Amino acid sequence: MKKPFISHEKLTEIAARFGTPFHLYDERGIRENARNLYKAFAWNPGYKEFFAVKANPNSTILRILKEEGCGTDCASYTELMLSERGGFNGSDIMFSSNVTPAKEYQYARQLNATINLDDITHIDFLKDCAGIPETICCRYNPGGTMEVSNGIMDNPGDAKYGFTRPQLTEGFEKLLKLGAKRFGLHAFLVSNALTELYYPKLAAILFRAAVELKNETGAHITFINLSGGVGIPMKPEQNPVDIFAVGDGVRKAYEEILIPAGMGDVAIFTELGRYMLGPYGCLVSTVLHQKHTHKEYIGLDSCAVDLMRPAIYGAYHHITVSGKDNAPADFKYDVTGSLCENNDKFAIDRMLPKTDVGDLVVIHDTGAHGYSMGYNYNGKLKSKELLLKENGDVVMIRRAETPEDYFATLTF
Numbered sequence: 354m355k356k357p358f359i360s361h362e363k364l365t366e367i368a369a370r371f372g373t374p375f376h377l378y379d380e381r382g383i384r385e386n387a388r389n390l391y392k393a394f395a396w397n398p399g400y401k402e403f404f405a406v407k408a409n410p411n412s413t414i415l416r417i418l419k420e421e422g423c424g425t426d427c428a429s430y431t432e433l434m435l436s437e438r439g440g441f442n443g444s445d446i447m448f449s450s451n452v453t454p455a456k457e458y459q460y461a462r463q464l465n466a467t468i469n470l471d472d473i474t475h476i477d478f479l480k481d482c483a484g485i486p487e488t489i490c491c492r493y494n495p496g497g498t499m500e501v502s503n504g505i506m507d508n509p510g511d512a513k514y515g516f517t518r519p520q521l522t523e524g525f526e527k528l529l530k531l532g533a534k535r536f537g538l539h540a541f542l543v544s545n546a547l548t549e550l551y552y553p554k555l556a557a558i559l560f561r562a563a564v565e566l567k568n569e570t571g572a573h574i575t576f577i578n579l580s581g582g583v584g585i586p587m588k589p590e591q592n593p594v595d596i597f598a599v600g601d602g603v604r605k606a607y608e609e610i611l612i613p614a615g616m617g618d619v620a621i622f623t624e625l626g627r628y629m630l631g632p633y634g635c636l637v638s639t640v641l642h643q644k645h646t647h648k649e650y651i652g653l654d655s656c657a658v659d660l661m662r663p664a665i666y667g668a669y670h671h672i673t674v675s676g677k678d679n680a681p682a683d684f685k686y687d688v689t690g691s692l693c694e695n696n697d698k699f700a701i702d703r704m705l706p707k708t709d710v711g712d713l714v715v716i717h718d719t720g721a722h723g724y725s726m727g728y729n730y731n732g733k734l735k736s737k738e739l740l741l742k743e744n745g746d747v748v749m750i751r752r753a754e755t756p757e758d759y760f761a762t763l764t765f
């Protein structure tokens with residue numbers, strides 16, 4: 354059974370105080386998880402997690418992660434700004450962008466962020482707009498399909514990102530001529546991987562390519578960036594990834610491939626987003642209406658503006674009705690928001706306990722790619738964000754949008 358990280362009593366109190374809807378984050382869970390990640394990679398002295406800012410671009414969340422030793426992974430001007438304002442700089446920031454405008458490269462250089470190039474043509478582009486830094490990373494796309502334990506997990510060959518393998522050799526040679534001294538290699542091949550085997554497999558691919566590139570070009574490779582992609586259990590029957598098994602699997606690949614090649618000084622980096630925050634956030638809403646037509650509907654005071662994943666990917670987000678955890682789930686509902694779009698459904702044909710107007714509904718695992726993906730369709734305004742602190746206090750860490758925010762870019 355999947356339970357919210359907050360009790361019904363406490364949630365009722367918070368809802369009465371702040372009003373729904375809101376995203377609520379669990380500081381204790383975030384910190385414990387980050388500490389375990391660092392423990393799992395403690396065998397690698399240079400290990401660092403660069404939190405993927407797009408997953409949860411809240412300054413308070415970034416501060417918590419910074420206190421746990423994380424940097425940020427950015428892909429836009431505003432994400433770089435958010436990092437700078439949060440006190441991240443230089444080697445704390447990874448800039449893993451694509452289709453990058455000149456002014457973003459210039460800003461990344463100004464912050465001394467580590468630039469992760471998405472394409473071979475960006476070498477000249479970067480040289481001309483901001484200059485080539487001494488430390489540089491290239492993103493690898495091996496193409497084909499990515500198979501883990503005999504199943505196809507994703508199709509890198511269809512993904513817009515990265516250099517081909519021959520382009521990496523050419524790119525490294527070119528970067529060396531232009532003065533680059535320290536190299537990194539990056540790849541992101543599978544999203545939301547729930548298997549302990551994904552990172553070790555990815556690591557082996559990157560480690561082998563790194564050894565070849567060192568031999569071919571003489572480049573000094575100082576880090577390997579495994580990027581994001583470690584998943585979280587969205588469904589009650591799924592199990593969390595054993596991060597210690599993941600760290601250990603990467604260590605084995607490191608010892609098999611890098612150490613014998615004399616590359617035992619390579620640091621491991623990650624850019625996890627979902628894994629860092631997903632389970633430690635939930636979207637809390639009140640049931641506004643119930644509708645009985647061709648189907649049974651529960652209408653919430655939140656909508657796809659607050660959480661888009663079910664609407665755009667058909668993603669499963671577990672739903673519980675606060676205070677009814679132990680009631681039998683013997684009613685079938687579509688749980689909907691208020692947008693004039695029929696895909697604005699948090700769940701379709703979901704079995705839940707009998708639900709009433711006024712009930713508090715908890716949508717689980719919204720800590721990553723939840724609030725941040727939101728938009729403003731129908732002039733619907735985005736919800737507030739609250740933090741459940743370690744001492745049990747709850748604070749607002751982002752206010753809800755107001756009509757003035759929505760009108761701020763208009764001229765009347």
Ligand SMILES: *Cc1c(COP(=O)(O)O)cnc(C)c1O
Pocket residue numbers: 405407408426449541544545580581582583624625626627628721
């Ligand atoms: C989205 C993204 C991440 C984070 O992905 P998760 O699936 O949230 O772990 C990391 N790196 C890059 C370059 C990304 O685009």
